[in-house]
Amino acid sequence: MREDYRRSLETAARQMILVHRADTLARLILRTILSNLKVKHAGILIFDKKRDEYVLKVSRGRSGFKIPAGFVKVKKNNPLIRYFTDKRLPFPKNIILADSIHRLAARSGEPSKKNLKNFLKDLEINLSLYQAKACIPGFYRNELVGILFLGDKKDKSRFSQDELGFLAVLASDVVMALKNTWLIEDLNRQLAINKRLFIQIVSALASSIEAKDAYTSGHTERVVQHSLLIAYNLKHVLRTKSWEKFTENLKIAALLHDIGKIGIPENILNKISSLSDEERKIIENHPSIGATILGHVEELGDVLAGVKYHHERYDGTGYPYHLKGRQIPLIAAIVCLADAFDAMTMDRPYHKALSYKDAIKEIRKNRGKQFAPSVVDAFLRAYSSDAKG
């Protein structure tokens, strides 16, 4: 018998490492218990922070005996909980055994301990309501995280010392594992908050360019939208390993694509008359300035390429690096088209806005010249229905 438990515990422990979801884990442990102990039913009550009470999260057992998970809870003031949490109650906090309650009652026999007697009576009633023969607490530090409860054994025999030891180990393992999965869930939540914060800061940075360049109001946000729509229409041909990561980077690159304009004097940026060669060179350097600014942020990865090469042309006549064809990273090719499309459809100091229809024509004309063919195709899939209308 002793050997069997050790093996079961080892198997359970090994599985626990592999399971990252709290409910899957709890179910697994109940299965281990039922197959080893031959009880009619068992369940795990887990403290629900939001409700501030203990809710039955998983259960197993014979039809009728099994208490449906989610159907039942135990309030904090229920004697089943108070037995373990109320420090004034002079009972061992390691287990409740229904068959041993009368012994506890006998110990608290004097008249002055009438309250204790009443408490135990109430406890007994609740044990029978839940048809629990044994309750094993799971503590983490000093807080009661959960309770494992078991019904009658099928052969009605009492739990042996070996069995109780086995259960105690399992209960504390459940608690540790639950705490870990909750910790991971908390971390993920925190991560999501940080990500949002990051995007907000990037957006604030992006709007600092718009504040400087009178003609770009709303431009950044539209480039983001165009870029994402193009990417969406590229999804089926893209062989990128992580689609989510790619679009995330694309979004940030689109937001920051003109960040380098911070380094360009305003009188050149907002000049209405035509630019001198020297002034043009200064403006055409903004992708490189942007890359230098963002180069300090190691984690940006692909984003940097998107900013650095968003004015390169497929035929190699772009600026400032004169890359061509496949040398231009996809992320940059997408931002390039999105940027150009928005520039065409908005009034600028140097040209009047084109209609959507004419702008789409213009993009189509530049397939394989200014723009990468695959990106143009995706763009057309996204926008050509607009052009017809």
Added chain:
Amino acid sequence: MKKKVLIVDDEKEIVEFLKHFLERFNVNAYTVTRGDEALDEYSRIKPDCVFLDIQLPGKDGLTILKELTKLDPQAQVIMITGKEDKEYQDKAKKYGAQDYITKPLDLSELKEKIEKYIIA
């Protein structure tokens, strides 16, 4: 004579559990899992109390409640609700439900209701 309760709920596990739970109070439990079977079964067994789930296939709980209290103005109905929904509970009271229980529930509360409405 043993008291009789009709359980109207589509979740089989809950029905089975409630049935066994009631039997421990020496109450006979009858069950239906479809809303549109509730009325016929009620007329057939004339139970002392009905546990009625709000969401049911065939016919929803509030409709059944209305029809039940029309059929038998003395009917004792306890609604089983999925969450604290004040508006719904008010409606149920208006249509003649005696009380309601909210999932998840503490079994000592369920015991109190059984003692109050069925055994007493």
